[in-house]
Amino acid sequence: MIDFVITWVDGEDPSWVRDLEYFKRVEGSGDSSSARYRDIGVLKYLLRSIEKNASWVNKVYLVTEGHIPHWLDPACRNLVCVRHSDIFTELAALPVFNSNAIEMNLSKIVGLSEKFVLFNDDCLLVNPVKESDFFNGAFPCDFFIDNPFKALAIKLLGLAEADSTWFSCIRRNHARLNSVYEKRLSELFLTGKYLDRSYGFWGNFCNFLSLFFGRFLFIEHFHHPQPYLKSTWELALRKFSEDVTRTTFQKFRGGEDVTHYLFRYVQLASGQFYPKVPPKCNTFNLASLRDAEFCVAHIQKYTHVCINDTPDLPESSFFAARSLIVDCLDSLFPEKSRFEK
Incomplete structure (x- = not known):
């Protein structure tokens, strides 16, 4: 069995934004760029791409602060919504706005299989993938x-x-x-x-x-879906426990x-x-509207992509870029997935 794990944040939730602004004032350090939390609109289409191109997946775990997109069906039997408080044994570290801290704790997801693939919410499976693209026998496919x-x-x-x-x-x-x-x-x-x-x-x-x-x-x-063994992940947690704890407490x-x-x-x-280099993949770094146009023009060439919203993309261009991306993805994946209401 192979599970997928996706991390996501609703950067427009008013309560979450209030907490963010409070801790930015209190902490006064760290990378809190708006690009870390803006939603470029890929999550719905990531789930649609999973349904279309990786229907063999066992379960999809969506890890959030507690946010549930209005279009998502949390009752879907292949979907498990996981709150940060479900996986952080150190609740004093919450709330957290650091994706590194969240990822340190993913192996604590109850029921997570030994074989899993970690996705960021800006990744997408554009074309069909097989289980053997991620795992060969007991081992994750990777390259050194x-x-x-x-x-x-x-x-x-x-x-x-x-x-x-x-x-x-x-x-x-x-x-x-x-x-x-x-x-x-x-x-x-x-x-x-x-x-x-x-x-x-x-x-x-x-x-x-x-x-x-x-x-x-x-x-x-x-920057692509990364396959892992949970046992190896937990080995790393033990070897670098002090680093993991320090990162976990970084807001x-x-x-x-x-x-x-x-x-x-x-x-x-x-x-x-x-040993295996992943299928044809690419990262589209969005620093301008032109980058979004380039992404739309070339996205179908790849098996999987990352559509990376960068701090260099100004707010004045963000919504136009998001509209281009969403329109493109809606044409590629027009049908609702089982993960949607």
Whole structure:
């Protein structure tokens, strides 16, 4: 059985907005950009795309602060709505506005299967996918490419030192991984998954060069639905319990957070994966109305996509961009799913 887990926030709920503004004043730090909470309108179509292109899924868990979209049918037998308070053992950490903190606690979802796929609410399955796209036997399908060129570029450009929460979190993930795993002694290396033809020439070239370094440098990833084993996730929780606790109590994203990608790194380093590059995917970063137009024009080329609302997209363009995206998705997925009323 394979479950899907989706995290979502209703950034227009008045009570939630009041809490957000209060804690922004109290905390006075962290990444609280409106782009973290604006709803570009993809969730309904993500569920429709799951119905159309991944009907084999066991259950879909929708994790929210308690928000239920007005069009959603919470009584659907394949859907489980999960509140943050259901999975946070430390209720003092709530309310929380930090997606990293929420993701630290997902393995506590009651009934979650050993095999699950994590979706952000801006992801979409544009074309059909099979179970074997995510899992091969007992292992999640994933790829390992340790890119020394990106690691060097980040260092030279100072991206992890600059005002970039994402790069700072990625650097933190790598630092914590290297504190526990020796690359050349890891199961990744010993099981022969360090080099694999599925990574292609470039991926294997990067991995070969990175062998000359004793640590993990910059593990590549795509912003796409990420398959996990719950047992490996819980292993990472035990190994990095202090980091997990600190991140759980961060109201807003910050550069000292760890992210769920650290759990993926543990999955890779421990060899608990089947080497396979994901199906054709792409991330459309929306920084302007032109980016939304480009997304609409090219979205059908891919198996799955991420439609990423960025802080660079001004409020003056956001609603026009959302309208373009929603109209496109409504034409691609016009039929209601079983998840809707």
